[in-house]
Amino acid sequence: MLTLSLQFARFVGVAEHRAALPRHRVARWLRAALGGEVQAAEITVRIVDADEGQRLNRDYRGKDHATNVLTFDYSGAPMVAADLVLCAPVVAREAVELNKPLAHHYVHLLVHGALHAQGWDHETSTADAEAMEAEEARILANLGLANPYG
Numbered sequence: 001m002l003t004l005s006l007q008f009a010r011f012v013g014v015a016e017h018r019a020a021l022p023r024h025r026v027a028r029w030l031r032a033a034l035g036g037e038v039q040a041a042e043i044t045v046r047i048v049d050a051d052e053g054q055r056l057n058r059d060y061r062g063k064d065h066a067t068n069v070l071t072f073d074y075s076g077a078p079m080v081a082a083d084l085v086l087c088a089p090v091v092a093r094e095a096v097e098l099n100k101p102l103a104h105h106y107v108h109l110l111v112h113g114a115l116h117a118q119g120w121d122h123e124t125s126t127a128d129a130e131a132m133e134a135e136e137a138r139i140l141a142n143l144g145l146a147n148p149y150g
Contacts, residue, residue, distance in 0.1 A: 002031055003042045011049035017088045020103040021047065029107050033114035033139050034080065041080040043117070045110065053087030066090050069109040071116035082117035084110065098148075108148045111139050 004027050008014050026045060034041055048056070053066035060070070066087045074081040086109055095105040115132060122129035137147040 001040045002027055002034070003040075004030065005044040007044065007046040009046065009048045009052055011088060013088070013092075014047070016092075016102065017047050020101075020106055021045075025103075026110065029110050029143065030114050032143055033111040035077065035118055037077040038080050038118065039078040041082075041117075043080070043114070044083045046083065046085045047088050048085055050087060050089045053085065053090060056085055068094060069113045071113045073117040073119075076117075076119050080117050082114075084113035084117070086110075086113075104145055107143060107145060108136065108140060111136050 004023070006021065006023050006026055008018055030041070030043055030045075050066045053070075054064065056070055057067050058064045060072070061067075066089070068087060068090045070085040072083040072085070074083075086106065091105055091109060092102060095102045098105065112132075115135060120128075120132045120135065122132045133149045137149060140147065
């Protein structure tokens with residue numbers, strides 16, 4: 001069972017991001033990313049502007065720039081509790097650079113963040129990065145999307 005809170009900060013262009021993230025689809029994408037050992041999940045997804053994204057990344061990761069997705073995980077399986085913060089301007093810029101629809105890039109980043117919330121980590125080793133990328137690709141394929149790494 002997934003309990004989802006979907007929040008949008010106030011910023012210029014928020015309507016485009018709301019349109020790309022209908023609640024029922026966000027819930028579907030997150031459910032697809034939750035592993036079989038997850039019995040329940042409470043996930044808050046917050047879409048923010050560049051200032052909030054930069055502040056959170058600086059304060060919690062020591063990196064003074066906005067990034068595409070931040071995962072704050074509070075508990076792992078069997079009960080996952082996490083906040084996923086996505087920075088709208090960064091996601092939009094990357095979608096254009098990757099020549100992808102905005103919604104498709106959001107799917108990838110939501111899956112990526114949900115995997116982090118379950119303990120996956122791509123920064124620990126090359127093998128871990130490859131395993132996480134393969135899992136993301138598998139989940140995205142199940143959702144009908146192309147491998148973002150291939």
